[in-house]
Amino acid sequence: MxxxxxxxxxxxxxxxxxxxxxxxxxxxxxxxxxxxxxxxxxxxxxxxxxxxxxxxxxxxxxxxxxxxxxxxxxxxxxxxxxxxxxxxxxxxxxxxxxxxxxxxxxCNAPQVVSAPSESEEVAEEARDVVGKIEQDFQKFVHRVSTRKTPSVLAHIRDHNTNQSSVHTAMLDGRFAANDPLLQSDLNVPEDVLRHTASLLRSVSILAVPLERVSNLDGTSSDYISAATTPMYINATSAVVEVKADLGSGGSDPGTQSLLSYSRFYCSHERAKIRKISCCPAFLIGIAGPWLVVMGAVLTSRTIAQLLSPYEWLGYSRLFNDQQVYRIARLLYALRLSIAELHEYYARLITPVVQPGHIHPRFCPSVTSFFSDKTEISFVYAHPFEQDFTCVTFKATRTDTQQPIVIKFVRQYGQEAHLLMAKHKMAPKLLSCTPLGDQYDDLSLVAMEFIKGQTLQDAYDPSQPLPDPVRRAIRAGLNLLERRWIRLWRSSQAQYHAC
Structure with a gap:
């Protein structure tokens, strides 16, 4: 019909x-x-x-x-x-x-066929970057929702295949291995199953109900902590996978919880949630007496971070009060965090997306920095490279609407940047702010945005650089060298004075 x-x-x-x-x-x-x-x-x-x-x-x-x-x-x-x-x-x-x-x-916006002006060209380039990220994300969602089930993909051989493709890999720090890490065809003894069930009951200290929720395609994790949303679609704050022991069945419960999380949020019925949220959740893997906890978000790819190593929950010959305290602190922190995520999903709202800017779900959660004791807020426009490892973004200040550059680093030559900027050889440095332990000791670097080209884009890499460019680079290196020599001599003088 x-x-x-x-x-x-x-x-x-x-x-x-x-x-x-x-x-x-x-x-x-x-x-x-x-x-x-x-x-x-x-x-x-x-x-x-x-x-x-x-x-x-x-x-x-x-x-x-x-x-x-x-x-x-x-x-x-x-x-x-x-x-x-x-x-x-x-x-x-x-x-x-x-x-x-x-x-x-x-779908994405049609391409502009008329010759654009310079400002239109920049805006069109930004829209193209945003559109590519959106389109790539939709393809990733489709692949996750239509490929093998998490329980199958969690097997070492299938997981190696999954991680070897840039289109399907989970960004959890694991790469494809040449050989299986775990192989086991052992039948699980009944006492191991009983102990595993007892362990699962002990996780009730999290004070959240764990239930089994199936996706429309029939797949499901062992347990999830379901969270309500304003759209009347269930989200999850925690995904739990349980195995009788490490290597049981040839799969890792931590890996399977990550795959189950991806399948849950890439399922068609949760499209509304992933349109407006990066879908944060905790992943819990239980293998006999072992427990591992990870955190996960869904941006343009699934990203997972290990929050704890595999913790031993079994009995020792001697009562280990330090182990009890460590495990209790882990579970209590997880309990508070899951409750906070439930509040987040209960109040989930659609964020405002400025035209030409990337959706906040694809961006870091840090949206402000301090400059001269003044807090400056910003919104992300787009990453500078189409690469999952890119940590440098073009952004827009919300107070002045001026473009700036935001990057996340573990180490940074702040003094060298200030020196170069003073001599007009680098953009003005606005801030170099440590983010603390909760961000794994990363720092946020903010600087003015200067429109221009890289050397590779401006000049033919197969040809020598023009003399004025070579002289400018040499002048910058000489400036840094003279500064380093002065600092070295000053430190030597102080050493001998002592």
Missing amino acids: TTTIFFIAAVDAKERFTFWEGNIEIGSTKKVYQLQEDLARKYHPFHNSYASEIYKLTDNRKPLDKDIANDELSTFNVLWQNTEMVNGRTSIGALSEEDNFAVILQ
């Missing part, structure tokens, strides 16, 4: 939707998720199968046309207030012909 999908809108770099009328032929016995795949193939075949979302209007008192849709369903915020997402498992035949539906396609 032919079902009119009423109105289809493309999501691009602009805030407002643009609706048009569309239709498609699909059998009444098929499911809505199959309709979504057909719509994506028909209207935007270069996107993934989950690039479309179908919403049903909650108010059908007046007929919907494309003009009304453009006026009254102009943005996601308005759309979510007046519609509900159609479940992907719903049968097409169960949809009422009296209802109005809107389809949102995840």
